[in-house]
Amino acid sequence: MAAPTRRDVLTASGATLVAAPAAALADPAVTDRLSADLDRYIGFGNKASGGAGDTACGEWLQAELAAAGFRVERQTFTVPWFEARHASLTMGRDSAPLIPQAIVVPTGAGGVSGPLVRIDPGAGASGPLRGAVALLDLPFQRWSSAVAKPIREPVTAAFAAGVAGVVIVTNGPTGEALALNATGTAPMFPGPVGVIAPKQARPFLADAIAGRRATLRIDGEGGARAAFNLIGRIDRGAEDWIVVSTPRSGWFDCAGERGPGIAVWLALARWAGRELKSHNLAFLCNSGHEYENLGSEHALRAAAPPPGRTTFWLHLGANVASRDWHELGAGMLMPLPSADPQRFLVTSPALVDVARRAFAGQSGLEMAYPSGQGSAGELTNILAAGYAGVAGIFGAHRFHHAATDDARCVSTVHAAQVFDSCRVMISGISAL
Structure with a gap:
């Protein structure tokens, strides 16, 4: 029997959601692919580092990167x-x-x-x-x-x-x-x-x-077992690199926590592989996230381009585009058509205005903060490693780290909005 899709789950829960603005659905081909990628990610089930779901998800993403023209390597490490x-x-x-x-x-x-x-x-x-x-x-x-x-x-x-x-x-x-x-x-x-x-x-x-x-x-x-990061590269012979990273692992199915980040990351890889000719590209996807960013630490040490040759690094962390909910008390929640605003966009100080223009009108993300005011997750490690041009999204939606973070918690519309804003931001920075 096929696993239920996000539409099946929302219908079964009785949720009636207002349609999002049509502007977010300007490219049906992109939004259809985002929807399929969200369903595929959620369908792998539990994403504990090095487990069956994490491994199968990594194999799928490796194949998708290769199909988009990237040369893909694995970086293996040990996780509990x-x-x-x-x-x-x-x-x-x-x-x-x-x-x-x-x-x-x-x-x-x-x-x-x-x-x-x-x-x-x-x-x-x-x-x-x-x-x-x-x-x-x-x-x-x-x-x-x-x-x-x-x-x-x-x-x-x-x-x-x-x-x-x-x-x-x-x-x-x-x-x-x-x-x-x-x-x-x-x-x-x-x-x-x-x-x-x-x-x-x-x-x-x-x-x-x-x-x-x-x-x-x-x-x-x-005990301990093997997990792996993915590193997809397109080396165009350019002087500098653009890096986009996201984690894929987590304690449970991680639909809202990780799904939109994975879908947007894949959409950006396909777009950048076709359209972004001015820079070399590195797309990183890490396991080991739940062990305080263990996979990210390995990638920074041995797989990422050096800071001096990296024009821009975009990190897509947790709660990139999860659904918002009304809280009715006693753990009762009702789904809303909007995105959870408890998501933060942090950038290098010089990129704050660029980011605010690109994400205008998106709840939470519209107020980009300079990195000196704080960061979280893998973004903290990236900043500490000395990368000068950085932006990252992170947050915690209401079902963050719960076993019930499932298909109800995501929407293609919100993911499409973030993809479009990321594309605009990367295009602008790469042209500077």
Whole structure:
């Protein structure tokens, strides 16, 4: 049976969306290809680095780059992996599934048990932590990484105080457990850590006040496996390069997080291969993203053109063109026809005005910021490597890092708008 398309999923959910402006659909051939590429990316399923979905997606993209005239190479590196047999928090009759926090420290089949103690990042712990199972109740936010100070510091402090394990409540718009990025070389914490959905955490938060005993179980198989970056090049013999990069991996299906970025990246590769004759081209697609941009670090060290020969680097990160939603409370969301504005466009200071003109009218992206005001994700690494002409899109839509980041979260219209703006921006910069 064929996998459902985005149209199937939206129809089944009862969502009726207003048509977008016709100007975004000026080239039916481009938008049809963007739509097909979005469906293809989503259809690969789970994109965990080095897993079956990530590998199959990489093979598809390699073939697409080659068909667009690029000479394509793979850059292989090692990533962690873990497949859970069991991951849960249990107290009496209450039991809830968990996302094991990477790099996983398993509990073993029997789990670890102790009094359940709530940790409020602002108010501290509800009881003694030694021997306890700590429940870290995060404030409401679109969480994405365990490296973030509000997560890393209280979890580290809890283990220093002697907890047996930690369960993180990722309070956010969906009410779901959110997978958290982590460093890729060693476990961040000395003991087992899991993530629980806020909508399933309520009975445990109540029990934590009473200090009742709970059992944290994270059991499975893990280790290290190979993943690969893609590097597609067209060397025209020009003096300088234009680079476009995007990650493809992530914790789940990553439809809204990664799909539009992949589709726009492919559309730009096809367009630039045909039309952009003034520069050499390098199109990079990285795995290892969820391990704090591990693949990007490898690409920067060994695969990217040098800063001194790079006119412009465009990075397409998370939430390039995801759907916006009305929040109705208690994790209830209704889809909107517009794009989620919680996306940022950051550029080198000299390119801010160029970017603002190119992205005028696009929510979130219309307000390009100079890179000195901050960046995120792989863009931070690119800037730190000394590239002078840089632009990058990044953000977190409402289903960011949730298992339900699926076909409902994307729209061809929004991706087409971003493609057109990127094309205009690259054309203008390459002509300078």
